[in-house]
Amino acid sequence: MPSSEPQDERRPGLRLHVVTGKGGTGKTTVAGALALALASGGQRVLLCEVEGRQGIAQLFDVPPLPYEERSIAVASQGGEVYALAIDPESALLEYLAMYYRLGRAGKALDRFGVIDFATTIAPGVRDVLLTGKVYEAARRRTKAGDPVYDAIVLDAPPTGRIARFLNVNSEVAGLAKVGRIRRQADAIMTLMRSQRTAVHLVTLLEEMPVQETQDAIEELTAADLPVGSVIVNLQHRSPLDRAAQTKIAHGKLTPAAVVKGLAKVGVETTTATATGLLDEAKDHLARLELQEHQQKIVNGLGPPVIELPRLPDGIDLGGLYDLAHELQAQGLP
Amino acid sequence: MTGRARTQADRRRRQPSRVVPEGRLDATGLPLDVDRLLDDPEQRIVVCCGAGGVGKTTTAAALGVRAAERGRKAVVLTIDPARRLAQSMGLAMLDNTPKPVDGVSGADGGSLDAMMLDMKRTFDEVVEAHASPEKAQQILANPFYQALSSSFAGTQEYMAMEKLGQLAADAAQDGTWDLIIVDTPPSRSALDFLDAPARLASLLDGRFVRLLLAPAKGPARMFTAGFGMMTSALTKILGAQVLTDVQTFVAAFDTLFGGFRQRAEKTYALLQADGTAFVVVATPEPDALREATYFVERLTQEEMPLAGLVLNRVTVPAATELTAAEAEAAAAHLDEAAASPLAGLLRIHAELQRMTERERRLRRRFSGAHPDVPTVAVPALPTDVYDIDGLRGLGDLLADTA
Secondary structure, eight states: OGGGHHHHHHOOOOEEEEEEEOTTSOHHHHHHHHHHHHHTTTOEEEEEEOSSOOHHHHHHTOSOOOSSOEEEEEEGGGEEEEEEEOOHHHHHHHHHHHHHOOHHHHHHHHHTTHHHHHHHTSTTHHHHHHHHHHHHHHHOBOTTSOBSOSEEEEEOOOHHHHHHHHOHHHHHHTTOSSSHHHHHHHHHHHHHHSTTEEEEEEEOSSHHHHHHHHHHHHHHHHTTOOEEEEEEEEEOOOSSOHHHHHHHHTTOSOHHHHHHHHHHTTOOOOHHHHHHHHHHHHHHHHHHHHHHHHHHHHHTSSSOEEEEEOOTTOOOHHHHHHHHHHHHHTTOO | OOOOOOOHHHHHHHGGGGSOOTTOOBTTBOBOOHHHHHHOTTOOEEEEEOSTTSSHHHHHHHHHHHHHHTTOEEEEEESSOOHHHHHHTTOOSOOSSOEEEEEEEEGGGEEEEEEEOOHHHHHHHHHHHHSOHHHHHHHHHOHHHHHHHHHOTTHHHHHHHHHHHHHHHHHHHHOSOSEEEEEOOOOSSHHHHHHHHHHHHHHHTSHHHHHHHHHHHSOGGGOOHHHHHHHHHHHHHHOHHHHHHHHHHHHHHHHHHHHHHHHHHHHHHHHHSTTEEEEEEEOSSHHHHHHHHHHHHHHHHTTOOEEEEEEEEEOOOSOOSSOHHHHHHHHHHHHHHTOHHHHHHHHHHHHHHHHHHHHHHHHHHHHHHOTTSOEEEEEOOSSOOOSHHHHHHHHHHHTTOO
16 A cells, blocks of 8 residues: 555645644634635645544534545635544444455454454554544545545544554554554554644643643654644633733722723713723733733744634634634634 | 442432522522532542533542531542642642642541542552462553553543542541542543443453453354454454464453452442532533533433532623623724723623623523533633632632632
């Protein structure tokens, strides 16, 4: 199978974007928005998930995805996003059928519980199968010899597991020193470490996610895996300018002044309401201060930083397109 | 363990005691009385569960601090605390045994110990405790065991339950603790946490494993055509060394299997027992509440005692009289007059009001489907909780006494 590899290297067309992040940072949302952004302008993009959560189906509001590539969204100039939910059991059966014509024996393996064993206990096999399917899609060609997809976006496991997940070589090293699994792992590593791959890390401006992002960058770098961008999600943009922030923080804006100012635009309030508004603003400033502290750490991490706003009404399909535009505007992809 | 298996009748009898005082009913259902839960001497185990990133660890730690200061001898088992929180609880070192937390003590000898789970070490200890030194070494060195103990999807859950079983046994034996509070791993799904022990046991007890053991044990008739085809396929894919490794692993583990299955069953019974209470933790967001719904339904199905729901990071505006629409209209008006701080003030308020509305809708959906789940809402705090004082403050909010 590695025979077409050099050809891939000459073709800068295909890009593999791996999206990771701590749980709760919105990595699936970012992966979806990135797929839409990449598809706009007529590109064909495959969006994959590997954790059996059906997060893509929920995000795009489509029925649960099978182990089969399906068109789930369109973008400008005929661009299209396909989605695939990869599970290790199906990947293994497909793999056996493809390389060993093991139709019947594959079933036998399942009956003996081998599939379960191989995909859960056997070290690294699960990850080789999951990344192997991504690899297969990445090198698949049309009859004319062009790549089937222009880009692949992988909604990957969380930051705590990402380096180990992508670094399948070291995982299977203890297991298979020769044989097909080993060769497969080597081929996958060549793709993962190439210039065509970028691992993006989604974070919030909070202590834990930033810490995990920092740890993941160190681990990825140590494993020679290419780090792409850090994407700060759910960014809170303050409606107060610096001068206003200082004024409120120092108590220079009094409840009486607020009552008076609001009266000028026809809003009658009490001192209690004005005090409440100022308290809300002070909480807001306390949050901003924490965010700014984390922002400094994020800016110092090294990779380029991209910021995505918090959408006031949560995420729906329209919001996803907004985030896709935002990614494009800020230079990703 | 003081718990005995719970009967349906028991459950019906106990139910009303969880329904709590008047005057604290809020718009979205029954209130959860945290102090009543923590003060009940019959309550031996509190399990905090929920989706990742909802503040489970912090909630467990805050419950621990409050329980200790109300006179319990509490121990908190945490899985993956934020660094600063871990440091302030003296958990900077991952050493797998509970240590006293400085600065926390209560009336009547209340105290708090805490520990952070080291899943691999816990697994190693189980192996060391149940196999001869020679066999233990063989198991610990096997690549399959190493993968199982460090990266198997259910191992963390399994080991958290294993550690809980150990702590509960210690507590019953020498009275070191009278309340164990457990944080649960950030599972991909609720299923993992409840099912992992059984899944691991059934995997190790499965047909494949038994077949691999068979050649060593007896009749060659186990080598059916299908099995022969399978082993030759595996050898081709993985190389012959792998099958040998698997066989060594399985053979070495064989003596432990019975033990594992029994332990899994024992832990499961412990979770169903009277002295246990589950606290489901969530935030007012669709994903977290979906997960909470799932937990509530699963726990009910499995007859696990559910104490209630802790809803963290609830938006609470300080000025309630002004609606979002009014605030936005006034802000637009002010922009024309170029009065910047006031417009900003109003926009902050409008966003809070909109979030409050959205959260209220989500909470109503949850409480509509589960009206009998007692709930406590914890307001969103402007800053992180990372020290004992912060945990104490959070405890006040959890008990609604802030």
